[in-house]
Amino acid sequence: MAMSREQIMSTAIQHLNENPLASMAQLAEAAGISRATLHRQFSSREELMLALGRRAHEQWEQVQERSGVVDATASGDPEVIGKALDAMLAGLIEVADAYGFGLTDYAMLVNPELKRRSDELEEREIAFYAAAQQAGVLRADLPARWISNTVYGLLVAVRESLRRGDVARRDVPRLLLTTYLHGAARREES
Amino acid sequence: MAMSREQIMSTAIQHLNENPLASMAQLAEAAGISRATLHRQFSSREELMLALGRRAHEQWEQVQERSGVVDATASGDPEVIGKALDAMLAGLIEVADAYGFGLTDYAMLVNPELKRRSDELEEREIAFYAAAQQAGVLRADLPARWISNTVYGLLVAVRESLRRGDVARRDVPRLLLTTYLHGAARREES
DNA sequence: ACCGTATGAGACATTCATGTCTCATACGGT
DNA sequence: ACCGTATGAGACATGAATGTCTCATACGGT
Numbered sequence: 001m002a003m004s005r006e007q008i009m010s011t012a013i014q015h016l017n018e019n020p021l022a023s024m025a026q027l028a029e030a031a032g033i034s035r036a037t038l039h040r041q042f043s044s045r046e047e048l049m050l051a052l053g054r055r056a057h058e059q060w061e062q063v064q065e066r067s068g069v070v071d072a073t074a075s076g077d078p079e080v081i082g083k084a085l086d087a088m089l090a091g092l093i094e095v096a097d098a099y100g101f102g103l104t105d106y107a108m109l110v111n112p113e114l115k116r117r118s119d120e121l122e123e124r125e126i127a128f129y130a131a132a133q134q135a136g137v138l139r140a141d142l143p144a145r146w147i148s149n150t151v152y153g154l155l156v157a158v159r160e161s162l163r164r165g166d167v168a169r170r171d172v173p174r175l176l177l178t179t180y181l182h183g184a185a186r187r188e189e190s
Numbered sequence: 191m192a193m194s195r196e197q198i199m200s201t202a203i204q205h206l207n208e209n210p211l212a213s214m215a216q217l218a219e220a221a222g223i224s225r226a227t228l229h230r231q232f233s234s235r236e237e238l239m240l241a242l243g244r245r246a247h248e249q250w251e252q253v254q255e256r257s258g259v260v261d262a263t264a265s266g267d268p269e270v271i272g273k274a275l276d277a278m279l280a281g282l283i284e285v286a287d288a289y290g291f292g293l294t295d296y297a298m299l300v301n302p303e304l305k306r307r308s309d310e311l312e313e314r315e316i317a318f319y320a321a322a323q324q325a326g327v328l329r330a331d332l333p334a335r336w337i338s339n340t341v342y343g344l345l346v347a348v349r350e351s352l353r354r355g356d357v358a359r360r361d362v363p364r365l366l367l368t369t370y371l372h373g374a375a376r377r378e379e380s
Numbered sequence: 381a382c383c384g385t386a387t388g389a390g391a392c393a394t395t396c397a398t399g400t401c402t403c404a405t406a407c408g409g410t
Numbered sequence: 411a412c413c414g415t416a417t418g419a420g421a422c423a424t425g426a427a428t429g430t431c432t433c434a435t436a437c438g439g440t
Binding site for chain 1: 211333368375
């Protein structure tokens with residue numbers, strides 16, 4: 001096998017990030033294989049997209065796990081929650097950058113299985129944000145779901161910033177963190 | 191004429207906001223007209239999309255004008271800039287809500303004419319943000335382009351919040367403003 | 381009532397992506 | 411060197427969306 005399933009998925013994602021409307025023929029070409037071989041690995045476009053979506057969700061889930069979101073939610077400890085929040089956002093940047101097109105791809109968002117999985121992961125995050133509010137880490141006067149959507153939107157902003165070359169990759173975590181937590185306004189006090 | 195060009199465009203946008211992949215046949219049906227009539231008004235799908243994109247950009251431009259962004263940029267007065275910022279964000283919410291799908295529609299973002307126009311409008315906003323930083327309204331330690339992309343991302347968040355019914359429409363301006371300016375973290379001082 | 385115009389229904393050709401299949405060949409392991 | 415397997419090239423059928431065209435009809439103004 002010249003190209004493993006994994007390798008094909010990698011090149012497909014890269015190419016889809018540049019052109020979300022890429023055809024199977026273009027994705028095959030991007031992977032350096034023929035249409036026939038691509039179809040031997042993924043029997044349909046939908047299957048390929050589903051595989052990409054699953055991998056993205058796995059990584060999203062791993063970010064939640066590695067940053068200890070669930071434990072932090074249960075702990076209620078501001079210190080623990082704060083650290084988990086930082087770690088989660090840093091991890092989400094990686095995933096959003098790697099799977100950028102999936103953030104706003106309609107076919108992806110509409111797939112029943114993927115929708116179910118993202119709903120689950122989102123609910124965990126929302127519970128986490130609510131705990132963060134309870135613990136005094138996040139403002140309590142914002143709906144937790146709004147906070148969740150805000151993070152989503154900022155990840156879209158990250159994707160665009162990187163795609164357009166507006167900010168350096170190494171600056172992104174700091175920019176996202178500080179903007180998300182403290183806003184864009186100049187602090188009166190300080 | 192049962193349906194004016196404007197009316198067709200309105201129903202088309204509504205329908206595209208629900209299903210960005212809607213076909214011309216579906217858009218015609220949504221407008222209550224036949225495919226033939228739709229094609230008499232817009233000779234191709236591309237022409238329809240271009241018309242929608244133009245209208246969205248016109249409204250975006252009007253928001254900039256009505257909120258006095260350019261004058262505020264030139265003035266350098268923190269007071270004036272602050273008011274213009276509030277007004278602009280409130281206006282952008284309306285546009286983003288109305289033309290939601292266009293925020294992330296690839297075909298729309300890729301059209302040369304529309305890309306040119308949005309680049310122009312963005313540059314004005316970036317200049318405005320830079321002036322806001324100069325005037326001490328916005329933090330000076332963030333790249334103006336990052337701030338601009340942040341606003342874009344938050345508008346996507348607004349669209350999603352409204353589409354999913356996570357927040358009440360009347361709460362959106364306040365939520366966006368306060369999140370954007372002050373962030374999601376609980377303020378230490380107060 | 382009449383006439384010009386806009387409309388709807390539908391047929392039609394075209395294009396494009398998709399998925400299937402065949403066959404020759406190149407490659408890898410034994 | 412041989413054989414089994416994976417691959418590439420390409421033909422093929424299919425389906426969907428698009429854009430064009432025709433023709434009958436309904437509507438509106440005079």
